[in-house]
Amino acid sequence: MGPAPLAGVRVLDLTRLLPGALATRKLADLGAEVVKVEEPGRGDYLRSIPPLVGGEGLMHLVLNRGKKSIALDYRTEEGLALLDRLALAADVLVEVSRPGRLAALGPARGPLSILAALDGQ
Numbered sequence: 001m002g003p004a005p006l007a008g009v010r011v012l013d014l015t016r017l018l019p020g021a022l023a024t025r026k027l028a029d030l031g032a033e034v035v036k037v038e039e040p041g042r043g044d045y046l047r048s049i050p051p052l053v054g055g056e057g058l059m060h061l062v063l064n065r066g067k068k069s070i071a072l073d074y075r076t077e078e079g080l081a082l083l084d085r086l087a088l089a090a091d092v093l094v095e096v097s098r099p100g101r102l103a104a105l106g107p108a109r110g111p112l113s114i115l116a117a118l119d120g121q
Helices: 017-029 058-063 077-088
Strands: 010-014 033-038 068-071 092-096 114-118
Touching: 010 017, 017 033, 017 058, 017 092, 017 114, 033 077
Parallel strands: 010 033, 010 092, 033 068, 092 114
Antiparallel strands: none
16 A cells, blocks of 8 residues: 555644634545644634543544644744744645634745635635
């Protein structure tokens, strides 16, 4: 068996809740390195939605398996600088927010191959 189809692909995951978590889990399952960005102190909303297993939401555990995680607040100057560094190392950025929200944070987040924006519409 050869390497995973997405081995060597780096994904920056700025998603929340089910649609984005499922999409990026599929990428991780195919071998991509996925780094999930979570809100400091709170984390992803799915962490606290029952049923809980060992204090973690079951859906969070299922949908975020195989991913790395980092807490950062990209509403701060320091957090935005770290987000930029992470994006520069990424091939793909997946985000779920209101249309234009990521662009409102400033210039493009790096030389991405793919920017996937899920907006719920």
